[in-house]
Amino acid sequence: MSNLIHGGDLVSAAQRYGIPVEDWLDLSTGINPAAYPVPQIDAALFQRLPYQSQAFSDAVANYYGGEGLACNGTQQAIELLPKLSSERLVGEQITYPVLLPDCGYQEHRYSWQQAGAALKFYCANDHQQAVAQINQQLAKAEPCHLLLINPNNPTGLQFSPEQVFSWAEQMTEGSYLIVDEAFIDLCPEQSLLNDYDRFQQLGNLIVLRSFGKFFGLAGIRLGFVFAEPRLLNRLKTELGAWAVNGPAQAVAIDALNNQCWQQQARQQIAANAEVTQALWQPLFDRVGAELLCSRGLFLSARLESEIAEKIYQFLAERGVLIRLVRGEELGRSVQGISTEQSASICLLRSGLIDATEENQCKKLEMVISELLLTLE
Ligand SMILES: Cc1ncc(COP(=O)(O)O)c(C=O)c1O
Known part of the structure; x- marks a missing residue:
């Protein structure tokens, strides 16, 4: 970190x-x-190895609308994704540039920098300017990843799902559109996962969902990544065995099912x-x-x-x-x-x-x- x-x-x-x-x-x-409110947790969950339970997978699919890969907070995925998307592109370790908000959760910028990506920025304070700058980059039709924090922390900039899907459709082969939806739970109808079929069909979208913010339980370190199966599998390998502990799974099952x-x-x-x-x-x-x-x-x-x-x-x-x-x-x-x-x-x-x-x-x-x- x-x-x-x-x-x-x-x-x-x-x-x-x-x-x-x-x-x-x-x-x-x-x-x-x-x-x-954290429920009573069965002591056995502290004793057993935390294999992912069916109840956990079902609760995740019900709440988010699809099958996500669980990790220790989206921070963990933010650190890993730039490395993984760079390997995927060419035989050698070449990373495409990335277009980021000029003001946003700083860990994104840091991770891409660490992965050796050239950084480009769009304005995160003004919707019109941001749309114009992103369109301008896409019009070049050159490989470049795009990162959106939707809504943005701290500026509040937010794009509609239609806008984001349309950008994903315009991106060149091998470029990912990463959407950090850490704060979307307040308006879940604005999440890309709400149209899960379209999300899946596109194949170049990565959505990050943070459990800690809306449920107020950042300390249990839980987040989810939604992406095409090949990338998810590589991420899963990087995360290693038992990525999410048993008590965290138990709390999440309760919270995600409690409409x-x-x-x-x-x-x-x-x-x-x-x-x-x-x-x-x-x-x-x-x-x-x-x-x-x-x-x-x-x-x-x-x-x-x-x-x-x-x-x-x-x-x-x-x-x-x-x-x-x-x-x-x-x-x-x-x-x-x-x-x-x-x-x-x-x-x-x-x-x-x-x-x-x-x-x-x-x-x-x-x-x-x-x-x-x-x-x-
Ligand atoms: C926009 C955004 N994304 C991701 C994170 C990481 O959150 P977590 O690792 O708890 O999911 C934060 C934390 O503040 C954030 O503000």
């Missing part, structure tokens, strides 16, 4: 700010704060997103922050780096952890802004408050009010 900065690192924050881990309000991730919880969770997440935005808005208004995305499991706002750093620091000193996406991480093509200027722009990303936890709301409200007073 890389040394890239990720959200949710409360241990480091606790050390840095001298505040015990349990006293933090962690808004630095896009993980559902109202997690799926009632899933429906309620979608409503609760929408309500939590509204509350979270309402708590942030007075500060955003005051500092002139532009809200980029507010639906889903996080909200992102664009603002000047100097004030963003001040906000980050003020909150962290009071036990509230958020995530800043700074300078080069933010990408080269923030719309309408030159490269030099983009260094002075930051994205502030906040995870969701659990509105049923009154002290969480109060804590954020209080810290933001206090901060507003200092800005008078």
Whole structure:
């Protein structure tokens, strides 16, 4: 794994700010704060080797709409896929270039770089610009993989399934279209897997689904890859035996089959997103922050780096952890802004408050009010 900065690192924050881990309000991730209630787990599942059970495969097929390869979180697949897609192309280890969002989950960029691929970027802050840049690349009809994070973390950029299928149809032989759908569970009808037949027919699509975000259980490390059988088999060989442990399978069977919880969770997440935005808005208004995305499991706002750093620091000193996406991480093509200027722009990303936890709301409200007073 890389040394890239990720959200949710409360241990480091606790050390840095001298505040015990349990006293933090962690808004630095896009993980559902109202997690799926973990069921009682049969002790035998800790004792036996975790061969994949039929009940697990059935639950996966029912929830996602097709047969996926389970791994320890999609992070594991993100690390392996660039190496595998490079081998497939030619006898030698030649990797095609890849077109990536200029701002997105950084591990993608890192893995392709490690695999020796030439990196190209499209703008992840503006839908029209992104579509134009991707179309331009496809029009060249040269081998090039395409990576979409749909919806994008942290900018919220999202493409329709029709658009993505149409791009997959235009791609040259040997190029893959990888779609990271880590945050699609809130609108499952927007997943490519919803039209599983078309997905399968195309053969050059790879879909990644993360279990941890929507179900709020990132700690069990579970994710799924959907792709053509040959690539899946090679990935399976790389993952080795017993890729997913028994307790994780048991929790996933329960959660994936529980449609009632899933429906309620979608409503609760929408309500939590509204509350979270309402708590942030007075500060955003005051500092002139532009809200980029507010639906889903996080909200992102664009603002000047100097004030963003001040906000980050003020909150962290009071036990509230958020995530800043700074300078080069933010990408080269923030719309309408030159490269030099983009260094002075930051994205502030906040995870969701659990509105049923009154002290969480109060804590954020209080810290933001206090901060507003200092800005008078
Ligand atoms: C867009 C995106 N994809 C994939 C991942 C990896 O998630 P996991 O390994 O838990 O499936 C993350 C984690 O933050 C992410 O933001």
